[in-house]
Amino acid sequence: MPRFRIFRFDPEADKAPWYRTYTVDAGPGERILDCLNKIKWEQDGTLGYRMSCAHGVCGSDGMRINGVCALACQKLVKDYAGVEEIRLEPLPFFQVRKDLIVDMDDFLDRVRSMRPYLVREESPPEKESLQSPEDHAKVEDAIRCILCACCTSACPVMWENPDYVGPAALVWAYRYLYDSRDSAFRSRLEKLNEPNSVWPCANYFECTRVCPKNIPITKSINFMKREIKKFEFPQKIE
Amino acid sequence: MVFQHDVLIVGAGLAGLRAATEVAGKADVALLSKVYPTRSHSGAAQGGIAAAIENEEPDSWEWHMYDTVKGGDYLTDQDAAEILAKDAIRAVYELEHMGVPFNRTSEGKIAQRCFGGHTSNFGKAPVKRICYAADRSGRVIMDTLYFDAVKKGIKIYPEFHVLDLIFRDGQAVGLVAYELATGEVHFFHSRVVMLATGGYGKVYKVTSNAFASTGDGPALVYRRGLPLEDMEFVQFHPTGIHGLGVLITEAARGEGGILRNGEGERFMERYAPTIKDLAPRDMVSRAIYTEIGEGRGINGQDYVHLDLTHLGEKKLAERLSDISSFVKIYLGLDPAKDPIPVHPTCHYMMGGIPVNTDGNVTDENNRPVPGLYAAGECSCISLHGANRLGCNSLLDLVVFGRRAGKHILESLDRLDWLGAPEAPERAALERIRRLRENRKGEKAGSIRRELQQVMMDDCSVFRDEQGLQRVVQTVRELEQRARTLAIDNSGSRFNTDLIDGLELLNMLPLAEAIAVCALHRTESRGAHSRQDYPQRDDEHWLKHTLVRRSDQGVSIGEKPVSITRFQPKPRTY
Numbered sequence: 001m002p003r004f005r006i007f008r009f010d011p012e013a014d015k016a017p018w019y020r021t022y023t024v025d026a027g028p029g030e031r032i033l034d035c036l037n038k039i040k041w042e043q044d045g046t047l048g049y050r051m052s053c054a055h056g057v058c059g060s061d062g063m064r065i066n067g068v069c070a071l072a073c074q075k076l077v078k079d080y081a082g083v084e085e086i087r088l089e090p091l092p093f094f095q096v097r098k099d100l101i102v103d104m105d106d107f108l109d110r111v112r113s114m115r116p117y118l119v120r121e122e123s124p125p126e127k128e129s130l131q132s133p134e135d136h137a138k139v140e141d142a143i144r145c146i147l148c149a150c151c152t153s154a155c156p157v158m159w160e161n162p163d164y165v166g167p168a169a170l171v172w173a174y175r176y177l178y179d180s181r182d183s184a185f186r187s188r189l190e191k192l193n194e195p196n197s198v199w200p201c202a203n204y205f206e207c208t209r210v211c212p213k214n215i216p217i218t219k220s221i222n223f224m225k226r227e228i229k230k231f232e233f234p235q236k237i238e
Numbered sequence: 239m240v241f242q243h244d245v246l247i248v249g250a251g252l253a254g255l256r257a258a259t260e261v262a263g264k265a266d267v268a269l270l271s272k273v274y275p276t277r278s279h280s281g282a283a284q285g286g287i288a289a290a291i292e293n294e295e296p297d298s299w300e301w302h303m304y305d306t307v308k309g310g311d312y313l314t315d316q317d318a319a320e321i322l323a324k325d326a327i328r329a330v331y332e333l334e335h336m337g338v339p340f341n342r343t344s345e346g347k348i349a350q351r352c353f354g355g356h357t358s359n360f361g362k363a364p365v366k367r368i369c370y371a372a373d374r375s376g377r378v379i380m381d382t383l384y385f386d387a388v389k390k391g392i393k394i395y396p397e398f399h400v401l402d403l404i405f406r407d408g409q410a411v412g413l414v415a416y417e418l419a420t421g422e423v424h425f426f427h428s429r430v431v432m433l434a435t436g437g438y439g440k441v442y443k444v445t446s447n448a449f450a451s452t453g454d455g456p457a458l459v460y461r462r463g464l465p466l467e468d469m470e471f472v473q474f475h476p477t478g479i480h481g482l483g484v485l486i487t488e489a490a491r492g493e494g495g496i497l498r499n500g501e502g503e504r505f506m507e508r509y510a511p512t513i514k515d516l517a518p519r520d521m522v523s524r525a526i527y528t529e530i531g532e533g534r535g536i537n538g539q540d541y542v543h544l545d546l547t548h549l550g551e552k553k554l555a556e557r558l559s560d561i562s563s564f565v566k567i568y569l570g571l572d573p574a575k576d577p578i579p580v581h582p583t584c585h586y587m588m589g590g591i592p593v594n595t596d597g598n599v600t601d602e603n604n605r606p607v608p609g610l611y612a613a614g615e616c617s618c619i620s621l622h623g624a625n626r627l628g629c630n631s632l633l634d635l636v637v638f639g640r641r642a643g644k645h646i647l648e649s650l651d652r653l654d655w656l657g658a659p660e661a662p663e664r665a666a667l668e669r670i671r672r673l674r675e676n677r678k679g680e681k682a683g684s685i686r687r688e689l690q691q692v693m694m695d696d697c698s699v700f701r702d703e704q705g706l707q708r709v710v711q712t713v714r715e716l717e718q719r720a721r722t723l724a725i726d727n728s729g730s731r732f733n734t735d736l737i738d739g740l741e742l743l744n745m746l747p748l749a750e751a752i753a754v755c756a757l758h759r760t761e762s763r764g765a766h767s768r769q770d771y772p773q774r775d776d777e778h779w780l781k782h783t784l785v786r787r788s789d790q791g792v793s794i795g796e797k798p799v800s801i802t803r804f805q806p807k808p809r810t811y
Contacts (some may be wrong), residue, residue, distance in 0.1 A: 045735030
């Protein structure tokens with residue numbers, strides 16, 4: 001029977017975070033999320049966490065599991081076989097609102113700052129705009145992003161520089177920068193060349209390691225850095 | 239606190255977002271969502287969106303309309319199906335123009351693939367009609383619409399759970415909502431309320447639905463004495479991952495996947511000789527249960543195999559990568575090498591809040607209710623009749639979400655600001671107070687588990703009178719027990735324990751409605767399969783069911799089916 005040590009904090013009631021331990025009757029094939037549900041439904045209704053689809057599509061249940069950011073619905077009990085106590089903590093970096101629930105507004109604001117939508121100068125054709133399969137393939141990895149925030153909260157740079165926009169926002173920047181239907185390539189690149197866009201990335205690769213959708217995030221950021229250099233913005237690059 | 243907007247839309251999935259973006263800029267619109275934005279269940283749609291854009295093969299909207307009507311076993315309202323099939327083409331181009339990253343043909347057009355029940359020439363052969371973005375079509379469309387809504391500056395209230403609809407002189411004038419972050423209850427004053435709250439698959443034990451799919455919208459309407467339509471029609475998707483119910487898209491079969499029983503036989507050849515594994519979902523689910531029931535499950539167990547091993551790793555990576563990863567994560571299997579154990583999983587509710595083709599909610603006499611709209615899975619147009627075709631749902635959301643938005647704008651000219659009744663939040667506050675103060679009662683979890691079990695056992699793919707009576711009786715007993723429902727969390731911040739209780743109180747009456755309507759309809763049609771009445775009976779039952787609940791109990795009325803182009807025929811594939 002797996003044992004869990006879970007971070008608890010209610011900013012209105014608690015002076016400081018504390019931990020509570022629970023033992024759950026769960027088989028090796030059950031999800032960590034199933035265990036959380038068993039705790040909430042059967043042992044302690046005061047535990048706070050988010051969830052919805054339970055199979056890694058909605059992005060609600062990002063948290064730190066034994067120190068690594070992941071989705072609770074994508075990790076199984078057997079993935080922690082031999083671990084004496086499975087530690088569950090909220091995603092780091094973002095403000096804790098209750099227990100495992102963090103503030104996501106800050107996260108989404110960062111993504112929004114990258115204009116995550118198509119910018120078109122001309123009105124679209126009557127039918128679809130054409131896009132070659134090769135051009136489509138350029139964004140195929142980036143469109144897997146489910147906005148779970150695991151990457152951004154796992155990134156060590158966020159701690160050093162909280163103004164860094166973070167890896168998830170850069171995935172969305174990449175997704176539209178390389179969409180052949182978009183006409184804002186230059187202004188997107190200018191935005192990416194700002195001090196807190198791509199440049200703070202120091203290649204820790206933590207984002208890539210934790211991404212539940214296996215998006216090559218660091219590689220994409222480096223690709224954009226090279227793109228900016230190729231573009232030769234005279235005064236901005238050091 | 240009191241909030242005020244011309245238009246309030248409950249639910250930020252595709253239907254709610256598409257309606258909101260239509261209204262934005264022309265009237266003050268706000269979205270309320272009980273989950274955080276981008277977590278809505280539209281995002282779990284995998285396969286794609288249907289439209290006869292003929293990029294890969296000759297096709298026509300008329301064939302699409304016919305397939306929709308036949309797929310719905312002729313209970314589909316044909317005026318709605320015609321709107322859907324015709325408007326599909328515009329709707330898909332619109333999504334593409336907004337930036338949806340559809341897969342492409344070698345010429346750069348939107349790629350298309352086959353799906354269950356979508357055929358050419360009125361049923362002759364499967365046709366490539368489905369526009370898709372790998373197997374994450376819903377998610378990319380939802381993200382595109384969400385950021386469009388953000389760009390348009392639409393106000394979103396995240397993690398607000400709606401508790402009551404408020405009426406004045408028969409017109410919807412607002413709603414009462416619980417704010418999860420603070421525990422506060424607010425009145426939202428408006429001229430129009432639109433419900434886009436999705437389905438309620440969580441009344442079943444095995445489901446592809448999200449935890450949030452608890453039917454809050456239909457429950458709000460039903461509690462107000464308004465009817466619900468065609469509640470007996472519940473879709474079980476044939477291929478849920480064994481045990482979990484997580485969806486494996488029908489696109490797996492659209493791309494060539496094959497269902498096999500314990501003898502290795504491609505059994506769908508016997509049930510649907512023409513289109514085989516691409517038969518509509520209700521037929522394939524019945525076939526799987528029949529195979530299992532007759533001892534031909536894998537090793538005699540309660541599942542069959544979905545075989546994708548011949549598709550090759552490239553196709554799996556390009557078009558079915560999400561489901562491949564689900565199978566790897568949850569079963570430890572590689573779909574390129576191993577067949578996938580599957581069984582039916584509750585997937586979609588054909589029934590729901592009756593609306594006309596403008597999205598306006600209608601009452602028991604088919605009259606529009608001023609100021610009240612609904613779209614998406616929580617509504618019943620009835621577009622999907624007795625069984626929805628795959629990829630008609632995303633289409634329904636964007637076509638009828640937009641239509642509702644347009645009609646809301648027109649109706650605003652006629653709808654004045656009416657004063658709210660005194661203390662509109664009183665009833666909701668009382669409900670919450672009772673839940674919070676009950677210390678000795680039962681917790682939601684045990685009642686919910688029994689509800690989901692009895693619905694699964696006796697009200698799923700195959701039904702009969704005895705089983706359905708057992709369901710009705712059990713659900714009523716559970717509702718009695720839920721009167722003393724207790725929670726352990728008396729806190730005000732993110733009290734999801736309280737939400738669990740409120741959701742259960744929404745699900746119980748809906749489950750009763752499903753079972754009562756299923757008992758009432760003594761025929762088999764589409765997803766409603768009565769073993770004691772195995773034939774479709776057009777003479778008595780070619781009509782919609784309207785169920786209402788009052789202090790006197792549950793009563794059932796009816797509504798005619800719109801038949802325009804296609805007269806009912808026997809449904810074979």
